[in-house]
Amino acid sequence: xxxxxxxxxxxxxxxxxxxxxxxxxxxxxxxxxxxxxxxxxxxxxxxxxxxxxxxxxxxxxxxxxxxxxxxxxxxxxxxxxxxxxxxxxxxxxxxxxxxxxxxxxxxxxxxxxxxxxxxxxxxxxxxxxxxxxxxxxxxxxxxxxxxxxxxxxxxxxxxxxxxxxxxxxxxxxxxxxxxxxxxxxxxxxxxxxxxxxxxxxxxxxxxxxxxxxxxxxxxxxxxxxxxxxxxxxxxxxxxxxxxxxxxxxxxxxxxxxxxxxxxxxxxxxxxxxxxxxxxxxxxxxxxxxxxxxxxxxxxxxxx
Numbered sequence: 001x002x003x004x005x006x007x008x009x010x011x012x013x014x015x016x017x018x019x020x021x022x023x024x025x026x027x028x029x030x031x032x033x034x035x036x037x038x039x040x041x042x043x044x045x046x047x048x049x050x051x052x053x054x055x056x057x058x059x060x061x062x063x064x065x066x067x068x069x070x071x072x073x074x075x076x077x078x079x080x081x082x083x084x085x086x087x088x089x090x091x092x093x094x095x096x097x098x099x100x101x102x103x104x105x106x107x108x109x110x111x112x113x114x115x116x117x118x119x120x121x122x123x124x125x126x127x128x129x130x131x132x133x134x135x136x137x138x139x140x141x142x143x144x145x146x147x148x149x150x151x152x153x154x155x156x157x158x159x160x161x162x163x164x165x166x167x168x169x170x171x172x173x174x175x176x177x178x179x180x181x182x183x184x185x186x187x188x189x190x191x192x193x194x195x196x197x198x199x200x201x202x203x204x205x206x207x208x209x210x211x212x213x214x215x216x217x218x219x220x221x222x223x224x225x226x227x228x229x230x231x232x233x234x235x236x237x238x239x240x241x242x243x244x245x246x247x248x249x250x251x252x253x254x255x256x257x258x259x260x261x262x263x264x265x266x267x268x269x270x271x272x273x274x275x276x277x278x279x280x281x282x283x284x285x286x287x288x289x290x291x292x293x294x295x296x297x298x299x300x301x302x303x
Contacts (some may be wrong), residue, residue, distance in 0.1 A: 004076065007035040010048065013037060014066045014153050015275075017055045025276060074156065076114040077278065078287065094281050097134070097142035101224040102161075103127040106142055106243055109301060114288050121281060129194060129222065130273035134273045135232050141282050143289075144265040146195075154275035156286050159293025162242050163263035165201075166254040171234040178237070178257060181211040188218035188236030190227045195266075201239055203261040211261075228254075241262055243298035 012022045013033065023030040027113065041048050048062035058066060076216065098107045111123055126132075134142060134153065145161055167187075178184050181203050187249045193197060199215045204246075218236045221227055224244045231238040232253045248254045272278060 003040075003144070004042050004073075008073050009033050009036050010040055011066065011069050011073050012275075013049070013056065014058060014062075018059060019056075074275075077275075078156075080283050084285050090118045090281050090284055092281060093122045093124055094285060095124040095126065095138055095140045096285070097126045097137070097139040099129050099143075099145060100127045101244060102143065102145060102241075106255065106298075106301060110289065110292060114285060117288075118284070132273065133218055139273075140279065141270055141272045144269050144271055147267055148269055148271065152274065154173070154272045154278060156270045156290065158268040158270055158289055159297065160267040161268050161293075163239055163265065164242050164245055164249075165239055165257040165261075165263065166231055166235045166245050166249065167257060168232055168234045168254050169252070173232075174234070181205070181258060181261060184213045184215065184237065184258075187216075188198065189215035190230050190236045190238035191215060191217045191220045192222070192224060192227055192239065193220045194222045201263065203258065203263055206260040241266075241298075243301060246298045246301070 009022055009026065010041060012025060013019055016022055016025075019033045019037075020030045022035045026033070037049065044061075044065070046061045047059050048065055049056045050059060079145055093181075096107065096111060099173070105126065108125070111125060115121060115123055126137070132139060132142060134140075148155055165184075176183075178187060183200065189199075189201075200212050201215060202210060202212050204210055219227065219230050221230075224240060227238045228240060228244055228248060230236065231240075232248060237257065238254075245254060249256060270289055272282050272286075
């Protein structure tokens with residue numbers, strides 16, 4: 001048994017929930033796929049999948065094994081793509097999608113740098129805060145924030161998007177500076193409705209506790225720039241991604257609050273229509289993005 005091939009088949013069975021679909025994807029038969037997965041279970045001495053007429057479900061050991069296999073399969077694919085990418089010059093159209101604020105402030109400068117490095121690639125940028133069906137919209141790769149839903153999409157983790165509480169010095173002079181999370185209830189909140197739709201902020205304290213604070217909304221918006229503008233105009237306290245607030249923090253137009261606490265971070269992923277046979281230009285773009293969201297990455301952004 002080719003262990004890597006069996007692991008690859010197992011990963012796709014978990015993601016599709018079907019031995020038959022995986023057999024079609026790999027150009028083999030359903031009994032062959034079943035036999036490969038069964039051989040894995042026999043070798044490991046544990047049941048990885050529960051099978052019934054409705055499909056398959058993961059056992060506890062199967063879930064742990066899936067996560068490691070997925071990482072291994074992804075790393076091998078990236079290694080192969082890296083080698084292939086060195087053989088030929090990239091060319092053709094690459095369609096990239098992102099949310100509006102992250103796209104304008106973060107993705108655009110990265111895309112422009114990628115274009116300079118690959119002059120034969122034509123970029124088509126699409127910004128939309130709504131969930132985008134990659135296949136229906138013809139998107140080659142999208143940058144998504146937040147936890148990914150289970151799907152058959154290909155994905156690579158790129159890093160974390162940290163958030164920060166901010167307010168203007170003038171507002172704090174008038175209303176006082178909160179010293180602990182509970183005091184946020186006494187302040188006007190500027191709420192990002194796309195993420196904080198339930199009017200609560202959740203913060204991790206230095207002691208490791210999670211505190212949930214009910215808010216009084218002065219302004220709600222699905223536009224981060226509008227919330228930053230309101231904070232700069234002394235309207236209240238805003239929770240913003242650091243990349244949005246960075247310039248205003250550096251200039252002193254707003255200041256960071258409750259530095260000993262931390263808002264939940266958003267995961268950053270590159271996603272593409274399928275984990276199989278990823279086009280070279282997509283692999284190259286994803287590889288280019290890897291490492292760009294480490295450390296205090298928002299300080300390296302170029303307008």
